[in-house]
Amino acid sequence: DIVLTQSPLSLSVTPGEPASISCRSSQSLLHSNGYYHLDWYLQKPGQPPQLLIYLGSNRASGVPDRFTGSVSGTDFTLKISRVEAEDVGVYYCVQLLQTPLTFGGGTKVEIK
Amino acid sequence: QVQLQQSGPGLVKPSQTLSLTCAISGDSVSSSTSAWNWIRQSPSGGLEWLGRTYYRSTWYSDYAVSVKGRITINPDTSKNHFSLQLNSVTPEDTAVYYCARGGHFDYWGQGTLVTVSS
Numbered sequence: 001d002i003v004l005t006q007s008p009l010s011l012s013v014t015p016g017e018p019a020s021i022s023c024r025s026s027q028s029l030l031h032s033n034g035y036y037h038l039d040w041y042l043q044k045p046g047q048p049p050q051l052l053i054y055l056g057s058n059r060a061s062g063v064p065d066r067f068t069g070s071v072s073g074t075d076f077t078l079k080i081s082r083v084e085a086e087d088v089g090v091y092y093c094v095q096l097l098q099t100p101l102t103f104g105g106g107t108k109v110e111i112k
Numbered sequence: 113q114v115q116l117q118q119s120g121p122g123l124v125k126p127s128q129t130l131s132l133t134c135a136i137s138g139d140s141v142s143s144s145t146s147a148w149n150w151i152r153q154s155p156s157g158g159l160e161w162l163g164r165t166y167y168r169s170t171w172y173s174d175y176a177v178s179v180k181g182r183i184t185i186n187p188d189t190s191k192n193h194f195s196l197q198l199n200s201v202t203p204e205d206t207a208v209y210y211c212a213r214g215g216h217f218d219y220w221g222q223g224t225l226v227t228v229s230s
Contacts, residue, residue: 051216054216103160
């Protein structure tokens, strides 16, 4: 199985400041179609996860442009340029390259 | 707009079968571009993909190894829904269960807390 390791476990951020979350994969997620099959999700309290970024770096519909996904080899990064109060919750990465589909352990973001 | 509506009991006895249904509106369970997934979230918060069903000229199903042999995910084209059956449950199967549309999990059901307890 592909293992995704997220860091840090938690993050406390001042509103307006940037934040960065890492997701490291145990193997390449590069598909033969040229895309990296990793998505990012945000789970707000009491809600199911919502899609933020798909295929490594593409923002889902309606996602603010302060969210950016990037890839370097097997390292994936989600950056929030200026954290807002509505960004609190747990962020997960998930790999969709091969079954079983697997999730990272999550990164909890809170506001200072 | 795609909507997924889950239904099923919130309490199941050990050794019995957990059964949930996910009703689809705004898409078709027979879509050749979607897959229909079940995912659960343990009380500690971790997310676990359980399996999926999808149609690509014929029906396919994939399952997580952790539940293989106990799990069945079935489409029902007449009702446009898909179901989860998990046999021989134990307290370790207590979780919030979600259905979600894939490739990318862009639409989710509301979640069902299933407690396995006598």
